[in-house]
Amino acid sequence: MAHASKEKKQLLTRVRKIKGQASALETALEQERDCLAILQQIAAIRGAVNGLMAEMMEGHIREHLGAEGLTAQERQVEVEQIATLLRSYMK
Template sequence: MSHAQNPEIMQRLRRASGHLASVITMVEEGRDCLLIAQQMQAVIKAIESTKRTLIHHHIDEHLGAAASALPADEARALVSEIKEVSKYL
């Protein structure tokens, strides 16, 4: 499955896009800097979370398939370990 076909990834991206559009409107309207900064931080967190979901999806799709030659326990452990390491990206 391609990343574009993953509904969770696309939904998260659309939500972050809408949130960013709201931040742009806040800036254009001259809203309070603190409120804008808080909303920008929320957008950043949403994008970071989406990036993690995208990477985990990629790991599941590609590494999972490559690891299928291993015994099931080893394959699951390998995929789990790679996902854990990916949080440091």
């Protein structure tokens, strides 16, 4: 997980923003705010999570699939793991 360690501060900042957005969504639901405002907040959270996922995925691919010295078998295992993760994420 070296790629995540390199970008730890930036990743944690993203996560904290997502937590703030989720908290705002909770408040909006509790206060029975307008449906459109709630839907917009949900869309913003989804976009933030997608951005975080893309950043982590790119780092993982570069660090693990792009690593020098991997055997064809090791690279295939990495590819299968990524494919499984993407299928799960896309559900």
